[in-house]
Amino acid sequence: MADRRKVPGVKQYGGPAGGWGALKATAEAVREQMDAVQASGTLLRTNQPHGFDCPGCAWPDKEHRSTFQFCENGAKAVTWEATKKRVTPEFFAEHSVTELLGWHDHDLEGMGRLTQPLVYNANTDHYEPIEWQQAFDRIGEILRALDPSQVEFYTSGRASNEAAYLYQLFARELGTNNFPDCSNMCHxxxxxxxxxxxxxxxxxxxxxxxxxxxxxxxxxxxxxxxxxxxxxxxxxxxxxxxxxxxxxxxxxxxxxxxxxxxxxxxxxxxxxxxxxxxxxxxxxxxxxxxxxxxxxxxxxxxxxxxxxxxxxxxxxxxxxxxxxxxxxxxxxxxxxxxxxxxxxxxxxxxxxxxxxxxxxxxxxxxxxxxxxxxxxxxxxxxxxxxxxxxxxxxxxxxxxxRGHSNVQGNRTVGITEKPAPAFLEKLQQTFGFTPPSEHGHDAVQTMQAMVAGHAKALLCLGGNFAVAMPDAEVSYPAMKGLDLGVHIGTKLNRSHLLTAKQTFLFPCLGRTERDEQGSGPQAVTVEDSMSMVHASQGQLEPASRWLKSEPAIVAGMAQATLPGSTVKWAALVEDYDRIRDLIEQTIPGFDDYNERIRVPGGFRMPLPATERVWNTPSGKAEFFVFDGLKQNLEVRGDDVLRLITIRSHDQYNTTIYGMDDRYRGVFGRRDVLFMNAEDMAARGFQHGDKVNIETALEGKSLHYDNLTVIEYNISAGSAAAYYPEANRLIPLDYMDKESGTPSYKSVPVRVNLASDAS
Incomplete structure (x- = not known):
């Protein structure tokens, strides 16, 4: 590569992936977030038969032949959750929501674990403590006053099978199939x-x-x-x-x-x-x-x-x-x-x-x-x-x-806006209510309903919904236009600060923490990328005595919202085996669920295609003809690049652990645009120039300004910038029409020197 001017925070990294660089980064994460003695014991229980499932990715566990079963990014995920830092009501008394909206996303989550249930006070612009039951009752009152089609139930892939199953049961007994899900945005x-x-x-x-x-x-x-x-x-x-x-x-x-x-x-x-x-x-x-x-x-x-x-x-x-x-x-x-x-x-x-x-x-x-x-x-x-x-x-x-650790499991246990008739029939037979049959909203449709003013309530089982979505220019105001927002999470993020008329912030147990219910310590289950279902059981003392588990929070809201419910919500939370019994009754493939998850490694869900059984209309595997080659026809031109949004190495989904992207040679910053040397030369750019980006779509004028362009080994005609910041360049309706997935990886853009950009 030719000599280039020095750019602050940008230098080539010569090491391999993994290796000593990974061990050093792991040690730094432990030192910053946890007590070293506690951290060593916690990390060694990661992905072990009687430990907890790493929240860092959905790759399956191999046979336990080696000393440890975690990686650098897994260690970051674990220490980030099991941190000694706390965000207390005193923190929210000191900092208004308006002030916190000005903080960087890394700093928001970096403050530590949420400790108490909170409600937003619009008069003071602060989050304030609230009792759990009082919060549940107020949520129930609001939901009962809405048409079920106006309520959206978002699910993050960190939720367990047990929490996700109760969540879909709550929504369907309420009367909606509106299930925007993180999988709508990825797979x-x-x-x-x-x-x-x-x-x-x-x-x-x-x-x-x-x-x-x-x-x-x-x-x-x-x-x-x-x-x-x-x-x-x-x-x-x-x-x-x-x-x-x-x-x-x-x-x-x-x-x-x-x-x-x-x-x-x-x-x-x-x-x-x-x-x-x-x-x-x-x-x-x-x-x-x-x-x-x-x-x-x-x-x-x-x-x-x-x-x-x-x-x-x-x-x-x-x-x-x-x-x-x-x-x-x-x-x-x-x-x-x-x-x-x-x-x-x-x-x-x-x-x-x-x-x-x-x-x-x-x-x-x-x-x-x-x-x-x-x-x-x-x-x-x-x-x-x-x-x-x-x-x-x-x-x-x-x-x-798959990315998140249980995004596949959530879909398996019913988190879908397009439920199969056989599943709905099983729910009716088991619980005695008639679930809705019409298709609900996916993630993009949910945000569009919010923008249009039809959706009035958004319940989020984890995640950072608004930040993960495209086009913050319309998505952020839409969040603030809701009547009700409910967020269940372990840490503060930007979506929590886009407050509705009434907003509740509920702190939940993490994967690493002990979950004690009426019948004793509980385990939850997750499904990895290869359809293996296994148990996860945390051992750490909860970050606060006010924390509830995700199943308990979902059940609490459901019980307060549906006073005549046929579901025995409280009894299910007392013993998660009872939830798994219901999953077994209503979803194929979970035979002997409770027995099989007690076997180290768990069990594999049925996969008919592995037996050459094809559950297609023809009864055979079906070849597909893709007519043509172009991804889209909206824009053509020599000056148009295809922008890819990417995660840094110090990042997991919207969670930013730190400001370094070690392997790509970017340190202490994220305001960069990766470009091919030939594309830079064609536009008269030099390594380190400031540039503005504009979406190159008819009728769309979305901007991301004042980035530093850096020469990188990327294919000609392509450029890359960090997610989620670059989501602002993607129109909400620019997506795969078949699946509803936003086109985060190929939005057409034009790039100009900052001084020349219009």
Whole structure:
């Protein structure tokens, strides 16, 4: 890279992902947040059979052969929750909501754990303490006065199966299917696309499959930051010489080389292991073109040498093959190269490797789903796998990489705006009320209903809803226009400060804390990315004697809102086994639930596609034809870039642990725009210039101003800025129409020098 002027807080990081840098960062997190003795015991219980599930990611637990089962980012998540810092009523007496809105998001959450239930006083502009029952009663009065369609129930992926099940039960007995969910903003394209292709909305692989695969294709994800325990699995695969072919616009350090902190030789020698055998920097939004290019290469090999396609599998298990072939053959290589930003020779090389592999896994993240054709991207991945029968066999399959630790479990236990009729019938049989059948709101529809003034109440089971949503210019005022806001969480965040006419802030137990109910200590359950359901039981003393568990808070609100309820809310909270009994009665796959979660490691939910059972309308896996290559047609032009929103390494979702992004070489700041050197030169930019960004969509004028542009190894035509700050550039209606997922990863923008920007 050419010599560049020095930019404050920007310098190249030479180390691998993991290694001593990760251990140092872990030690710093422990020192800042927790007592060292307490921290060591807590971290060693992370992801252990009789410990608690790490809230840091949804990657499954491997067999407990090693000393510890946590990573750097997992340690940050645990210490961030188990911090010794406290946010008391005295803090809120000292700081008004208006003042706190001026604080940085990192500083808000960094103040520590919430300790008491609070209510917002609009006359004083302060949060004030309130008794739990008084708060529940007031919430019940407000909800009973509203039409159920005006109430929105948001769920974060940190909620347990037990809390999520009670939550959906509360909403449906109230009379609504309005379930905006964090999955609507990340993997909804998976939940919509996979059932159409293979008959289920979940991945098909297990950890064991990674021990037997011969090729891994990795598309659109950064495991070192967003699902860091996956790095141990990729490390093992690389060391046994499995090719790992990566498609990603940015060069990410964790996909280049990784030093496993549990590998004594690697640590002692300051060594590392290469991860990607090949790295293809696809243009943002060019995934469909790249996938069609690989398939075109596969079909060419079939014509040339034969024996590449699994004809027996295609004939017996699939439908739509001829239409797919016709579309691929009609797609020109020059169009594929232009849209993907990759060379034909590169894509043919991937096709050849795929043809050689007897067992291939394709892993993908939100770089695939958060586009306005995200559902199509997911289905194209299925097409590629189906061509060689890489579904329902050892060492092969599709692996969507979920972010939050129980986002998949929440959906399994009923958090969906589109409930299946069979599920609703079970609820009616079990509880005696008639649940609503009409589809409710997803996340974008919820915010649109709030903007329009139809939605009057928002209940949030965790999360940072407004900050996670696009277009703060309309989303933030919409929060303030509500009649009621209820937020359940462990720490203060910005959404809590966007107060409605009446707003309640409820502190809950974290994963690390002991949950004592009437029958004794309780465990909750979660489902990881590979459909393993297992128990999680905290051991720490709760941060405050006023804390309640999420199930207890949900039940308290429900009981106060629904005085004639047929649900025995108080009895369910006394013993979570009773909640699991109800889940077993109403949701397939949870047979012997309580018995099976008491077995270390838990159990796996049924996955029909792994048995080559296809629950599609045709009864077969269905090939999909993506007509064309373009992600969207709204804007074309030489000066338009595709902006990707990214998380820093000191971040998890909207939670910002610190201001460093170590692997990308950014320290102490987040106000930067990553750009390709050629794109910078074409615009006359120099490394370190101040620039303004404007959304390049017809009728939209959204801005993000005064960022520092930095030269980075990112594909030409692409740019990147940090999430959630860059969400302001994404219009609320710019999304994948099939799944409702906002297009966080490919919004068209124009960039100008700050002095020249209009």
């Amino acid at each position: 909804e394209a998976t939940s919509v696309g996979l059932p159409r292709s293979i008959g289920m909305g979940k991945g098909s692989v297990s950890l064991e499959d990674f021990d037997h695969c011969e090729l891994i294709i990795s598309i659109g994800h950064n495991p070192g930051t967003n699902h860091p325990r996956m790095m141990g699995t990729l490390h093992e695969a690389s060391r046994r010489k499995v090719p790992i072919m990566v498609f990603n616009p940015l060069k990410e350090r964790s996909l280049e080389r990784f030093a496993d902190p549990q590998n004594m030789i690697e640590m002692a020698t300051f060594g590392s292991t290469p991860i990607a055998s090949s790295y293809f920097q696809v243009r943002a939004g060019g995934d469909a073109a790249a996938l069609k290019g690989i398939m075109k290469g596969v079909l060419q090999l079939e014509k040339g040498i034969g024996g590449v396609l699994d004809r027996d599998f295609i004939d017996e298990h699939t439908t739509g093959f001829d239409a797919l072939v016709a579309d691929i053959e009609a797609t020109a290589w020059e169009d594929i190269e232009r849209e993907s930003g990759l060379l034909r020779s590169d894509l043919e090389m991937v096709a050849a490797a795929y043809a050689r592999s007897k067992a291939t896994i394709v892993c993908y993240g939100m770089g695939v789903t958060q586009h306005n054709k995200g559902t199509a991207n997911v289905r194209l991945i299925c097409d590629l796998l189906l061509l060689r029968g890489n579904m329902g066999k050892l060492g092969a399959g599709i692996c969507p990489l």
